[in-house]
Amino acid sequence: MTPLSTGRVAPLPVVRRLPAYLWLLRKLRAAGRTHVSGTHIAQDLNLEPIQVRKDLAYTGVVGRPRVGFEVAESIARIEAFLNWNNTRDAVVVGTGRLGGALLGYEGFLAYGLSVVAGFDSDPARVGTEIHGKPVMPLDRLEDLVRRLNIRMAILTVPAEAAQVATDRLVAAGIEAIWNFTPVKLQVPPHVVVQREDLAAGLAVLSVMLAEAHGARAPAIEPESAPSEEDTSEA
Amino acid sequence: MTPLSTGRVAPLPVVRRLPAYLWLLRKLRAAGRTHVSGTHIAQDLNLEPIQVRKDLAYTGVVGRPRVGFEVAESIARIEAFLNWNNTRDAVVVGTGRLGGALLGYEGFLAYGLSVVAGFDSDPARVGTEIHGKPVMPLDRLEDLVRRLNIRMAILTVPAEAAQVATDRLVAAGIEAIWNFTPVKLQVPPHVVVQREDLAAGLAVLSVMLAEAHGARAPAIEPESAPSEEDTSEA
DNA sequence: TAGATTGTTAATCGATTAACAATC
DNA sequence: TAGATTGTTAATCGATTAACAATC
Numbered sequence A, B: 001m002t003p004l005s006t007g008r009v010a011p012l013p014v015v016r017r018l019p020a021y022l023w024l025l026r027k028l029r030a031a032g033r034t035h036v037s038g039t040h041i042a043q044d045l046n047l048e049p050i051q052v053r054k055d056l057a058y059t060g061v062v063g064r065p066r067v068g069f070e071v072a073e074s075i076a077r078i079e080a081f082l083n084w085n086n087t088r089d090a091v092v093v094g095t096g097r098l099g100g101a102l103l104g105y106e107g108f109l110a111y112g113l114s115v116v117a118g119f120d121s122d123p124a125r126v127g128t129e130i131h132g133k134p135v136m137p138l139d140r141l142e143d144l145v146r147r148l149n150i151r152m153a154i155l156t157v158p159a160e161a162a163q164v165a166t167d168r169l170v171a172a173g174i175e176a177i178w179n180f181t182p183v184k185l186q187v188p189p190h191v192v193v194q195r196e197d198l199a200a201g202l203a204v205l206s207v208m209l210a211e212a213h214g215a216r217a218p219a220i221e222p223e224s225a226p227s228e229e230d231t232s233e234a
Numbered sequence C, D: 001t002a003g004a005t006t007g008t009t010a011a012t013c014g015a016t017t018a019a020c021a022a023t024c
Helices: A012-030 A038-045 A049-059 A071-082 A097-104 A106-111 A138-148 A159-172 A198-213 B012-030 B038-045 B049-059 B071-081 B097-104 B106-111 B138-148 B159-172 B198-213
Strands: A088-093 A113-120 A133-137 A152-155 A176-179 A192-195 B088-093 B113-120 B133-137 B152-155 B176-179 B192-195
Touching: A012 A038, A012 A049, A012 A071, A012 B198, A038 A049, A049 A071, A071 B198, A088 A097, A088 A138, A097 A113, A097 B097, A106 A113, A106 B198, A113 A138, A133 A138, A138 A159, A152 A159, A159 A176, A176 B198, A192 B198, A198 B012, A198 B106, A198 B176, A198 B192, B012 B038, B012 B049, B012 B071, B038 B049, B049 B071, B088 B097, B088 B138, B097 B113, B106 B113, B113 B138, B133 B138, B138 B159, B152 B159, B159 B176
Parallel strands: A088 A113, A088 A152, A113 A133, A152 A176, A176 A192, B088 B113, B088 B152, B113 B133, B152 B176, B176 B192
Antiparallel strands: none
């Protein structure tokens, strides 16, 4: 079955779940497991077994009844599906707190992303290094992007600067922007943007907390034993 | 209409969109606007007008035909709906790169969240300050949580330490965990967890990029104009 | 008033879940 | 073999979108 009409290879919710499968499968591989059933994956990830089978099917993995899915093959298929098999270089634009953290975060390597440099408009920051990565002036952006064939940028500037920075990224030839600002960016059609909305996640958590416990009387001292049967300790 | 069966006040997708409305409405307020139509909001946020009206209705705002929604009232309603009207204290557990960044990130204040301290198991970090916030040993967690009546924790420890740290958070009386690790945490039913899955966002971006441009020949120097219909391949 | 905009009720769309025959 | 597990086809569920009367 070829993809289709919309050009979408898989529904976005499926794409969003794939990294979780990948994480688990790698853990299983490290533990020496060669096969795993959709049922087992589902239990571990709190999903329905049928959903796991459907999701994996999108990547092209084929399982064997009674045996399950081959761990190594599943990993390879997911990585290929997400284009995470070849490491991709990226730059961070805006080297404030969040940007600085992402500059040094080696964890993205597991997802095929290697951050090579940071860019900033603040002369005080330019020329320094953060976690061993150089911070360069925005003027150098286009040059570096073209020379290193960089397609992806991580945007962590203050909200007010987001659109201006985006315009420069587009001019420099960047094709994909991972947007950590709350701004809805204007970009030409050939540039894709994924907004990472931390506030959305916090909103969900806030509502869930209110649903679970409701508003709590402020500043009332709870006595001794807090909860269930925990014997945990301190 | 009262909420209902599931106890959910609004569908989660609605909750996730509310912060974007809030952001825009505050911008409008700062610009002196007193009213705004759902149509206008929709244009600005790339949504359907009907979706905006429905979403806002969940918060209890009532609009006026021909006039639209009152900006100030809408802001107040959304804030109340999300429990963002009273600032809530939180702690960061794990003061590595991401944790350190979140410790110092003042932006959460706009979302009613104030980070008061960081916790770490590494003796080298304990006792120091990051962005003016103290880093304390995990032993002090329970004491501080109880004294300051803290309900929420931001979890940014390495994956291997995630479950152990979670157990301590639960024992200390934390009720909500904003989980930045890739681990599916085990918690008792009275504790809510929101997993912030950066890898999921990156997966979406990767797939969108591949759909828009396809795989690009690695390390081939593009001459002048890279653009559209290139017959790329390898 | 006239017409832009709301809120409600109904239709559509897409994702998740269920059922079950095929199979190793 | 027997039975656990897959993949397919159909049913359900929930969110988004459409239509439109009410209204300021």
